[in-house]
Amino acid sequence: MADKGSDAAFVEFERVQKSYDGETLVVKDLNLSMPKGEFLTMLGPSGSGKTTCLMMLAGFETATHGDIRLGGTSINNIPPHKRGIGMVFQNYALFPHMTIAENLGFPLEVRKMGKSEREEKIKRALDMVEMGAFGGRRPAQLSGGQQQRIALARALVFEPELVLMDEPLGALDKQLREKMQFEITHLAHSLGITTVYVTHDQTEAMTMSDRVAVFDDGRIQQLAPPDTLYEEPQNSFVAQFIGENNTLEGTVKEINNNVALVQLDDGELIDCNPINVGVGDRTRVSIRPERVEFNKDRLQEGTHTVKAEVLEFIYMGDIFRTRLRVAGNDEFIIKTRNAPDQVRLQPGQQIEVGWLPEDCRALDA
Amino acid sequence: MSDTTQSGPVLAADGTPLKRSLNRALRLQKMRALALIAPLLLFVLLTFIIPIGQMLFRSVENDIVATTLPRTVVALQSWDAASGVAPDEAVYTALAADLHDAAKAKTHTRVGSRLNYETPGISSLFRKAGRKAKKWDVEADGPFKEQFIKIAKGWGDPDVWRTIQTYSPKYTNGYFLNAADMQKGADGAEIRPESERIYITLFKRTLIMSLIITGSCIVLAYPVAWILANLPAAKANLLMILVLLPFWTSLLVRTSAWKVMLQQQGVINDVLVWLGLVADDARLVMINNQLGTIIAMTHILLPFMILPMYSVMQTIQPTYLRAAKSMGATNWTAFWRVYFPLSVPGIGAGSILVFILSIGYYITPELVGGTKGVFISNRIAFHISSSLNWGLAAALGSILLAVVLILYWAYDKIVGIDNVKLG
Numbered sequence: 001m002a003d004k005g006s007d008a009a010f011v012e013f014e015r016v017q018k019s020y021d022g023e024t025l026v027v028k029d030l031n032l033s034m035p036k037g038e039f040l041t042m043l044g045p046s047g048s049g050k051t052t053c054l055m056m057l058a059g060f061e062t063a064t065h066g067d068i069r070l071g072g073t074s075i076n077n078i079p080p081h082k083r084g085i086g087m088v089f090q091n092y093a094l095f096p097h098m099t100i101a102e103n104l105g106f107p108l109e110v111r112k113m114g115k116s117e118r119e120e121k122i123k124r125a126l127d128m129v130e131m132g133a134f135g136g137r138r139p140a141q142l143s144g145g146q147q148q149r150i151a152l153a154r155a156l157v158f159e160p161e162l163v164l165m166d167e168p169l170g171a172l173d174k175q176l177r178e179k180m181q182f183e184i185t186h187l188a189h190s191l192g193i194t195t196v197y198v199t200h201d202q203t204e205a206m207t208m209s210d211r212v213a214v215f216d217d218g219r220i221q222q223l224a225p226p227d228t229l230y231e232e233p234q235n236s237f238v239a240q241f242i243g244e245n246n247t248l249e250g251t252v253k254e255i256n257n258n259v260a261l262v263q264l265d266d267g268e269l270i271d272c273n274p275i276n277v278g279v280g281d282r283t284r285v286s287i288r289p290e291r292v293e294f295n296k297d298r299l300q301e302g303t304h305t306v307k308a309e310v311l312e313f314i315y316m317g318d319i320f321r322t323r324l325r326v327a328g329n330d331e332f333i334i335k336t337r338n339a340p341d342q343v344r345l346q347p348g349q350q351i352e353v354g355w356l357p358e359d360c361r362a363l364d365a
Numbered sequence: 366m367s368d369t370t371q372s373g374p375v376l377a378a379d380g381t382p383l384k385r386s387l388n389r390a391l392r393l394q395k396m397r398a399l400a401l402i403a404p405l406l407l408f409v410l411l412t413f414i415i416p417i418g419q420m421l422f423r424s425v426e427n428d429i430v431a432t433t434l435p436r437t438v439v440a441l442q443s444w445d446a447a448s449g450v451a452p453d454e455a456v457y458t459a460l461a462a463d464l465h466d467a468a469k470a471k472t473h474t475r476v477g478s479r480l481n482y483e484t485p486g487i488s489s490l491f492r493k494a495g496r497k498a499k500k501w502d503v504e505a506d507g508p509f510k511e512q513f514i515k516i517a518k519g520w521g522d523p524d525v526w527r528t529i530q531t532y533s534p535k536y537t538n539g540y541f542l543n544a545a546d547m548q549k550g551a552d553g554a555e556i557r558p559e560s561e562r563i564y565i566t567l568f569k570r571t572l573i574m575s576l577i578i579t580g581s582c583i584v585l586a587y588p589v590a591w592i593l594a595n596l597p598a599a600k601a602n603l604l605m606i607l608v609l610l611p612f613w614t615s616l617l618v619r620t621s622a623w624k625v626m627l628q629q630q631g632v633i634n635d636v637l638v639w640l641g642l643v644a645d646d647a648r649l650v651m652i653n654n655q656l657g658t659i660i661a662m663t664h665i666l667l668p669f670m671i672l673p674m675y676s677v678m679q680t681i682q683p684t685y686l687r688a689a690k691s692m693g694a695t696n697w698t699a700f701w702r703v704y705f706p707l708s709v710p711g712i713g714a715g716s717i718l719v720f721i722l723s724i725g726y727y728i729t730p731e732l733v734g735g736t737k738g739v740f741i742s743n744r745i746a747f748h749i750s751s752s753l754n755w756g757l758a759a760a761l762g763s764i765l766l767a768v769v770l771i772l773y774w775a776y777d778k779i780v781g782i783d784n785v786k787l788g
Contacts, residue, residue: 107692
């Protein structure tokens, strides 16, 4: 099912804009196209326009400008109840006056489905989320995680081709959230449904999605699979927002063979991988903490190193986190694996750190 | 581990049963709570519960006959009311002695008016006889039977004596029988003749009109509460002021305003005539009847319906409606299957409030109800302040209280009081 139409766009946003007050745009020129069967996450800080996009797709908000298409047809003028899109809400929105089975039966009932068929589907949906024994209970009698599963089952029970999820795991504790992340992805892929997932939690976005759209300021800053997003951020917002990141500020001096020479603000010169910057531009150099090396034996021959002072050593179990002062930046973090031969740095120690030029990305300032 | 095998009560660390030591620990807390509410409790007890209890007690209390005419009551015990003849001289002698004392203490007219509630005319018998009895020498002036009958023929009427006999016990159900349009006849309780029946009709009218008022309040309040709950806060507050505005105006002023609006030469009729919808000689009668009472009371009680509805609707998350629509429900289905059931507790709370308030409403029916639109409470007020038959007023009030309690109980059984939310 996912293969058949994977080339053709199933969900499309074309030049979509949205304004609530007629003065400011919440969503600015959104273009997005996703194939059938994809799990796409809209990730961004609050107020970045991601939820608005989801609500426009669901039909609860109308686009001020532009076209939203589902399966090739424009749905701008189709009311929400005719779109056939399943939706999981942030607070689950299970109807408190109905039992679990009645909640699940609701979308089937409004579709005028017969009783026996309805019961069969309810049972199948409940079994799918391993809640088969709970049909007779009320939502208030269930725990948060159980309510979450029911909300998911309810969004899937009428077999929609597209399911929207608006921060569905926000109210759960960390352990349960991780478990549900896995279950939701697993379910979405095994059923072959197209999913648009909204979250502000970048770990959630990374672990669940086929592709992630990073939103900021009403625009998609980058749309890419998680690994690309992490390793090749296209601008400093994405680099900052996804994962931990060290930033050094400087100016691009020259660019040769796709290697930029950047002069940091304290005068140090380093080689970087230039991304959308030109000679003479101010730049923010971004280096991931786990790509920084201080052990001279492991550094490549001829790697340029920078002087650093150890400020703090934090033992975190699986990793060590060390805070350094590098080129005037007191918040320079390095992460090292807790291995038997690993060195534990002491505060006050003077060391030299280095990295590969391609791990060091010169981004926009 | 020994705890699990032990079958006796769970013990605290010092060996006392856990329940007892818990009670001891909570006692101080309870005492403190009691001390905090004590002033209010005392206030309510002294100014509300005791007077009301006393008032209700009046509905069965009847010791005035026995205390004012003690000898007569004893002498009358042997008289057979069914015999159809007046009692013998002994009773009259006893009455003469009682009246002599009562007239000196000036209490004879009170007995007269008490018995007058049951058999009209008795009051004047007592007044006339009292005047004479005051001067009698009870030992020397007998026999009294002829003298009494000479003072007033009524003293020879067995019906008068039957009334005195019937109402000589210290407690009576007479007021309640009266309140239910019944009376004590020669063979116990009997229904009053049709021309004297009034209270059953009034009770029925009170209940039916209260139901109509509650119903029209629901219909009018629901959309308003819905808008209030769904508007942005600033606009909702403005609208809320409009809803609460009537509370800031005197009830009398509002009711009088309805008089101006509804009367035949009033604003509404004038407008209708001017528009040509109603002929000038066929102006609508909208006041001094049931319609007037219903219109005015619906208006006055509307805020009591809107407020609980609003507070319940505020708690209904808008995502419920969105969820319903995303699952394919039309606007109407989403409302009817999801929103409405969730708003029922508000309707319940508002209905109880409005119904109970209207069942005991007094001023508005009095002013705009005419004779056809008055409630049982107007009759109670009449007996309290005009006819001074407090016993009957208390009996009517007790019945009203019982009806409200029964309805409340029924509501609890059907809807459940814990489903009612006032905020």
